[in-house]
Amino acid sequence: xxINSAEFxxxxxxxxxxxxxxxxxxxxxxRSNVGKSSLINMLTGHGSLAKVSGTPGKTRLINHFLINxxxxxxxxxxxxxxxxxxxxxxxxxxxxxxxxxxxKKMHFLFVLIDSRHAPMKIDLxxxxxxxxxxxxxxxxxxxxxxxxxxxxxxxxDVYRKTLGQWWEEMPPMFATSSEKRQGRExxxxxxxxxLNR
Ligand code: GTP
Ligand code: MG
Numbered sequence: 001x002x003i004n005s006a007e008f009x010x011x012x013x014x015x016x017x018x019x020x021x022x023x024x025x026x027x028x029x030x031r032s033n034v035g036k037s038s039l040i041n042m043l044t045g046h047g048s049l050a051k052v053s054g055t056p057g058k059t060r061l062i063n064h065f066l067i068n069x070x071x072x073x074x075x076x077x078x079x080x081x082x083x084x085x086x087x088x089x090x091x092x093x094x095x096x097x098x099x100x101x102x103x104k105k106m107h108f109l110f111v112l113i114d115s116r117h118a119p120m121k122i123d124l125x126x127x128x129x130x131x132x133x134x135x136x137x138x139x140x141x142x143x144x145x146x147x148x149x150x151x152x153x154x155x156x157d158v159y160r161k162t163l164g165q166w167w168e169e170m171p172p173m174f175a176t177s178s179e180k181r182q183g184r185e186x187x188x189x190x191x192x193x194x195l196n197r
Contacts, residue, residue, distance in 0.1 A: 001068075001188040001191065001192040003043070003045050003068065003188070005066075006044035006045070006049055006065055006067050006068075006073070008049060008063065008064075008065055009065060010063075011062065012061060013061055013062070013095065014095060015098050015103065018062065018064065018103070020104075020105070022105065023066070023072055023105065024072070024107045025064075025072040025073075025074050025105045025106045026073055026074065026106075026107055026110065026191055027073075027074035027076055027099070027103075027106055027108075027109045027110065028040060028074065028076060028109075028110045028112060029076040029078075029079065029096065029100075029111055029112065030078060030079075030111060030112030030113065030123075031078055031114075031120075031122065031123065033078070034078070034112045034114050035114070035142040035143055035178055036075060036078065036112055037075065038142075039112065039176060039178050040075055041178070042181055043073070043184055043187060043188065044065065044067065044073065049065060061077065062074060062075070062076055062077070062095065063075040070195075071191070071195060074106070076099065076100075077096060079093055079096060079122070101133050101135065107136070107194050108136050108191075108194055109136065109138075110138055110139075110140045110174075110187070111123070111126065111127060111130070111138070111139050111140065112139075112140045112141075113139055113140070113141055113142065114142055115141035115142060115144045115146075115147065115152050115156070116151075117155075118158060119158065119159055119162045124163075127139075127171075128166065131167065137171055138171045138190070139173045140173075140174045140176055140183070140187070141155070141156060141174065142176055142177070142178070143177060143178075143179075144176060144177040144180075144183075145179045146177075152175055156173060156175065159173075160173075172190060174186050174187055
């Protein structure tokens with residue numbers, strides 16, 4: 001899929017603020033600092049559509065970007081970042097859970113995972129929750145340029161093994177680097193397939 005236009009549309013702090021114009025939504029989520037904003041900019045080809053930050057936890061609202069005038073790319077707040085207070089974490093996870101379980105137009109959720117790290121409880125808990133809620137999702141491994149392709153493959157295999165403890169079927173997985181524009185075609189083709197279904 002070619003990205004001909006990408007425009008920021010609105011920020012919301014709760015589900016009820018999101019205008020229901022019937023367009024399909026593809027959302028992106030992950031721990032703070034995982035590279036969500038960078039990935040969104042890389043996918044859309046806009047250097048600064050989403051704000052890349054040195055301060056974890058910058059994206060605190062649900063941001064909607066209209067792509068090609070026909071679907072929304074949705075940037076969700078990061079879950080579980082270290083610097084937020086406990087009550088803030090709770091509040092955000094409320095917003096997130098409300099959105100992902102109730103947004104009628106959310107077609108698919110991309111969960112971002114830093115490709116360098118061993119599986120973390122917070123991510124596994126989150127994905128198990130998605131599984132229980134029946135939310136369609138895939139895993140985007142980020143920052144693959146920071147290690148060898150071989151190491152990335154090894155780490156992804158560990159993920160498969162870990163998830164295999166609970167699940168028979170694996171979610172779609174994408175190895176990406178925003179620096180190297182790796183994984184862009186794969187993710188955009190996947191979205192296109194979902195849209196044509
Ligand atoms: P919050 O919105 O604060 O939760 O963070 P985020 O998940 O949006 O992460 P962001 O895109 O702001 O990136 C965090 C840091 O990682 C920045 O310093 C980025 O430059 C860096 N980064 C993101 N993606 C990549 C990547 O693919 N490769 C490399 N080398 N660095 C990356
Ligand atoms: Mg961000």
